[in-house]
Amino acid sequence: MADRDDRRERDAPVRDQVSGAEHDGIAASGFPILARTDFSEVTFLLEIHHPAMARAARPGQFVIFITHDRGERIPLTLADFDPAKGTVTVVVQAVGKTTRAMQRDCRQGSTIFGMVGPMGVPSRIGEASKVVCVGGGLGVAPIYPQARGFKQAGAYVIGVVGFRSRDLIFWEDKFRAVCDEFVICTDDGSAGIKGRVTDGVEAAIAKHSDIDEVIAIGPPIMMKACAETTRPHGIKTTVSLNPIMVDGTGMCGGCRVRVGGRIRFACVDGPDFDGHEVDFDDLMTRLRRFKQEEQAALERWTESCRRIDLEPAHPGGAGGA
Amino acid sequence: MARKTIRTIPQERAFMPVQEPAARARNFDEVTLGFGLDEALLECERCLICPQQPCVAGCPVGIDIPGFITRIIDKDTRGAWDLLTDANLLPAICGRVCPQEDQCEGVCPVSDPLEPVAIGRLERWLGDRAIAEGWSKQNHIEPNRFRVGIIGSGPAGMACAADLAKAGCAVTVYEALHQPGGVLRYGIPDFRLPNAVVDAEIGTLVKLGIEIKCNTLVGRLFTIEQMIGEMGYHAVFIGTGAGSPRFMDIPGENLNGVLSANELLTRCNLMQAGSFPEYDTPMPVGRRVAVIGSGNTAMDAMRVALRLGAETVTCVYRRTEAESPARLEELHHAREEGIEFEWLTAPLEILDDGSGGVRAMRCIRMELGEADDSGRRRPLPIEGSEFEFETDMVIYAIGTSANPILGQTSQIRLDRRGYIETDETLATSLAGVYAGGDIVTGSATVILAMGAGRKAASSIKRYLRIRDSETVYQPKPANLEGTLFGIDLAERNFVRVQLA
Ligand SMILES: Cc1cc2nc3c(=O)[nH]c(=O)nc-3n(C[C@H](O)[C@H](O)[C@H](O)COP(=O)(O)OP(=O)(O)OC[C@H]3O[C@@H](n4cnc5c(N)ncnc54)[C@H](O)[C@@H]3O)c2cc1C
Ligand SMILES: Cc1cc2nc3c(=O)[nH]c(=O)nc-3n(C[C@H](O)[C@H](O)[C@H](O)COP(=O)(O)OP(=O)(O)OC[C@H]3O[C@@H](n4cnc5c(N)ncnc54)[C@H](O)[C@@H]3O)c2cc1C
Numbered sequence: 001m002a003d004r005d006d007r008r009e010r011d012a013p014v015r016d017q018v019s020g021a022e023h024d025g026i027a028a029s030g031f032p033i034l035a036r037t038d039f040s041e042v043t044f045l046l047e048i049h050h051p052a053m054a055r056a057a058r059p060g061q062f063v064i065f066i067t068h069d070r071g072e073r074i075p076l077t078l079a080d081f082d083p084a085k086g087t088v089t090v091v092v093q094a095v096g097k098t099t100r101a102m103q104r105d106c107r108q109g110s111t112i113f114g115m116v117g118p119m120g121v122p123s124r125i126g127e128a129s130k131v132v133c134v135g136g137g138l139g140v141a142p143i144y145p146q147a148r149g150f151k152q153a154g155a156y157v158i159g160v161v162g163f164r165s166r167d168l169i170f171w172e173d174k175f176r177a178v179c180d181e182f183v184i185c186t187d188d189g190s191a192g193i194k195g196r197v198t199d200g201v202e203a204a205i206a207k208h209s210d211i212d213e214v215i216a217i218g219p220p221i222m223m224k225a226c227a228e229t230t231r232p233h234g235i236k237t238t239v240s241l242n243p244i245m246v247d248g249t250g251m252c253g254g255c256r257v258r259v260g261g262r263i264r265f266a267c268v269d270g271p272d273f274d275g276h277e278v279d280f281d282d283l284m285t286r287l288r289r290f291k292q293e294e295q296a297a298l299e300r301w302t303e304s305c306r307r308i309d310l311e312p313a314h315p316g317g318a319g320g321a
Numbered sequence: 322m323a324r325k326t327i328r329t330i331p332q333e334r335a336f337m338p339v340q341e342p343a344a345r346a347r348n349f350d351e352v353t354l355g356f357g358l359d360e361a362l363l364e365c366e367r368c369l370i371c372p373q374q375p376c377v378a379g380c381p382v383g384i385d386i387p388g389f390i391t392r393i394i395d396k397d398t399r400g401a402w403d404l405l406t407d408a409n410l411l412p413a414i415c416g417r418v419c420p421q422e423d424q425c426e427g428v429c430p431v432s433d434p435l436e437p438v439a440i441g442r443l444e445r446w447l448g449d450r451a452i453a454e455g456w457s458k459q460n461h462i463e464p465n466r467f468r469v470g471i472i473g474s475g476p477a478g479m480a481c482a483a484d485l486a487k488a489g490c491a492v493t494v495y496e497a498l499h500q501p502g503g504v505l506r507y508g509i510p511d512f513r514l515p516n517a518v519v520d521a522e523i524g525t526l527v528k529l530g531i532e533i534k535c536n537t538l539v540g541r542l543f544t545i546e547q548m549i550g551e552m553g554y555h556a557v558f559i560g561t562g563a564g565s566p567r568f569m570d571i572p573g574e575n576l577n578g579v580l581s582a583n584e585l586l587t588r589c590n591l592m593q594a595g596s597f598p599e600y601d602t603p604m605p606v607g608r609r610v611a612v613i614g615s616g617n618t619a620m621d622a623m624r625v626a627l628r629l630g631a632e633t634v635t636c637v638y639r640r641t642e643a644e645s646p647a648r649l650e651e652l653h654h655a656r657e658e659g660i661e662f663e664w665l666t667a668p669l670e671i672l673d674d675g676s677g678g679v680r681a682m683r684c685i686r687m688e689l690g691e692a693d694d695s696g697r698r699r700p701l702p703i704e705g706s707e708f709e710f711e712t713d714m715v716i717y718a719i720g721t722s723a724n725p726i727l728g729q730t731s732q733i734r735l736d737r738r739g740y741i742e743t744d745e746t747l748a749t750s751l752a753g754v755y756a757g758g759d760i761v762t763g764s765a766t767v768i769l770a771m772g773a774g775r776k777a778a779s780s781i782k783r784y785l786r787i788r789d790s791e792t793v794y795q796p797k798p799a800n801l802e803g804t805l806f807g808i809d810l811a812e813r814n815f816v817r818v819q820l821a
């Protein structure tokens with residue numbers, strides 16, 4: 001699989017390949033964060049040292065994070081990986097308890113309690129000679145390795161990414177470096193074309209009659225819209241599904257999705273599937289499965305943060321919000 | 322001392338305290354509380370020390386049962402434990418979860434006309450004593466130059482790792498989850514097997530010098546081929562278990578409120594959802610829970626659902642109690658706790674509540690027809706007997722299939738069901754790579770997985786030409802495979818019931 005620096009490692013003990021602090025000889029954990037960049041109030045990037053994962057990672061794969069010993073296991077797509085530096089990169093949107101806690105606690109120099117991956121079947125970067133890579137919302141970063149992968153494979157790459165407004169844009173240079181054409185769509189028109197990513201896709205289809213494949217990553221509603229945009233043109237459309245997961249190893253079935261009328265497990269059969277076959281409504285319903293609990297956890301956490309914030313600054317207990 | 326006879330021994334089993342059903346159905350504390358010293362001694366008195374030792378033959382790993390009982394009687398508890406752990410490395414675990422009624426206790430002559438010697442409880446008592454006293458074996462390990470990689474930290478992987486570590490190999494165990502133990506950790510609930518016991522017994526294995534690397538998904542982080550290639554392992558053992566849950570492909574199966582027993586159990590045992598929100602992983606439970614299937618996994622799922630606060634929990638099974646693959650003790654405990662049973666019932670469809678959740682399940686009554694290949698009477702639907710069963714959570718416990726990851730990422734040969742193919746020495750199609758446990762046999766038991774791990778260890782030693790005085794473990798060709806846990810082989814093809 002990994003063909004890069006493996007020779008060098010031949011005689012090195014595995015200990016050095018799989019980084020991580022050890023407690024009583026058990027656990028491979030404590031992965032150091034080398035860099036953090038904040039793209040907006042809710043979006044941030046973490047670059048983490050994990051040489052073995054950096055070597056093994058392929059576009060389309062994801063990692064499961066556990067941020068502390070009572071934490072949840074949450075999946076995040078690999079937005080970048082650098083075997084030479086031994087790092088993997090994720091871009092996180094703070095939407096709920098775990099991701100907001102990460103936003104507060106994950107700093108350069110701190111460590112991630114547990115990380116496992118790369119998981120999922122790597123995206124098939126096939127013979128396609130002209131592709132459109134679409135990213136929206138939390139899918140912008142994950143589409144990058146695919147765009148790069150296709151570029152490296154010699155394809156003509158059209159990148160289409162969507163943001164709400166100009167100040168939320170990130171990685172424009174990175175994308176431009178691997179895309180032959182790059183289109184930014186903003187909701188308010190403050191940059192690029194005003195409209196949704198599907199407008200960008202429509203435009204690309206209108207301009208190029210020979211698109212082999214569209215790859216779309218983002219919120220289910222966006223991927224669904226992309227699939228509907230390409231369906232009449234019969235263009236192969238691959239989407240990366242993001243159902244709620246637990247183990248990520250095919251053991252619980254919590255991540256099951258309906259594709260072509262069959263049950264598939266996104267963590268081991270996916271996460272990439274044929275967008276024209278996916279039952280998106282089913283996916284969106286299933287994402288609401290723990291709505292109440294997520295809400296309760298977030299409220300409880302916000303409350304505890306507020307208390308922590310108040311205490312040291314105002315020993316008397318007084319003070320405003 | 323005169324030889325004991327069935328008339329002279331204590332007629333009743335020594336008392337073992339059990340939590341009251343009403344109380345325990347609402348907590349995750351252990352149900353059975355174990356012997357004390359007096360009870361253990363009393364129970365040992367019930368053993369006839371038979372010269373033919375049928376129980377030793379009945380035990381899949383051949384524990385010298387009369388031997389350890391004699392030592393307990395002689396007040397040599399430590400010696401008893403040493404003898405026991407020569408054959409079984411995880412006695413506190415096996416003493417709790419082995420289906421002894423089908424193994425050692427099943428062939429104990431005391432069982433006719435009395436109850437058999439409570440071998441499992443004695444084994445558990447010794448294991449618990451060792452944990453409490455912090456006993457560990459002073460193994461004199463002569464390191465050799467071999468490195469062995471083990472995939473999966475369930476009973477198969479850990480047993481294999483322990484034997485190879487004792488033989489002097491440098492052993493690293495890779496586990497995909499963030500805690501070791503396999504099903505012992507994520508599957509079997511705390512009230513049957515506390516996590517603390519799993520930690521303690523795995524801890525004694527780690528003292529042999531085994532290194533456990535959690536958070537490592539083999540196949541994806543590196544492949545088996547890389548392990549024996551560039552990573553320099555001289556041999557590899559695969560013990561990745563069988564845990565991919567099955568569904569039935571009936572309408573409504575993807576509704577929220579439908580889940581696999583594995584998901585419920587993983588959320589509760591591994592992720593501690595019972596303590597949400599102190600722990601981050603939630604597991605809201607329904608008011609009226611239906612569990613499909615009647616194996617031990619189903620029993621565990623039902624009892625967990627009850628403890629999470631379900632008002633009623635019903636077992637829906639298409640055959641009768643007599644065909645239920647669950648252990649009698651588990652069925653008994655479940656019934657005591659108030660689980661309801663709908664025998665001869667099969668689900669046809671799960672009905673939507675209008676907002677993505679479950680309102681009810683449409684079921685059909687069954688009757689038993691002719692015997693099938695497995696010798697059991699085949700359930701047939703009774704025409705016109707459909708009915709709606711009100712429920713808001715449906716849990717599937719209809720068995721598991723092989724995990725696909727290693728097959729996806731390696732050239733290793735699989736059988737037609739997707740399990741790893743091995744020869745009788747447990748060697749796979751890749752040189753130096755061995756496999757055992759549920760990933761070879763399909764879901765079986767803890768002790769059979771352990772036995773397979775030990776057998777593979779002895780094959781690996783032979784392959785590496787490590788001379789070693791240990792007796793080679795040879796399991797009996799017992800026909801236990803797949804019949805005891807999860808669901809039995811014949812039960813795996815839980816086909817969708819259709820009306821003609
Ligand atoms: C394969 C995969 C790849 C992913 N990649 C990324 C990524 O690169 N960057 C990123 O920011 N997020 C990604 N996600 C989503 C991320 O896992 C969730 O946002 C995270 O689990 C939310 O946890 P929380 O406790 O912060 O929020 P919660 O309180 O659990 O949830 C808050 C909100 O997020 C939604 N949500 C919960 N779990 C998921 C989920 N698994 N997927 C999508 N939405 C969810 C909920 O419906 C809810 O509306 C990915 C998910 C999957 C399955
Ligand atoms: C709910 C339930 C209750 C049960 N109750 C009993 C009982 O009471 N008594 C009894 O005797 N048996 C019982 N069983 C059966 C018994 O637990 C299993 O037969 C036994 O655990 C199998 O052991 P194993 O080592 O083969 O696999 P497992 O215990 O399944 O362990 C496999 C391990 O490998 C890991 N793994 C998988 N793939 C990879 C990978 N690619 N890389 C790294 N790691 C990987 C998994 O995460 C897992 O930790 C029960 C099973 C279940 C599900």
Ligand code: SF4
Pocket residue numbers: 379380381382383384386409415416419420421424425426440441444768
């Ligand atoms: S390991 Fe299981 S079968 Fe063997 S003696 Fe112990 S309880 Fe009996």
Ligand code: FES
Pocket residue numbers: 244245246247248249250251252253254255256265266267268
């Ligand atoms: S996350 Fe558990 S099976 Fe996919």
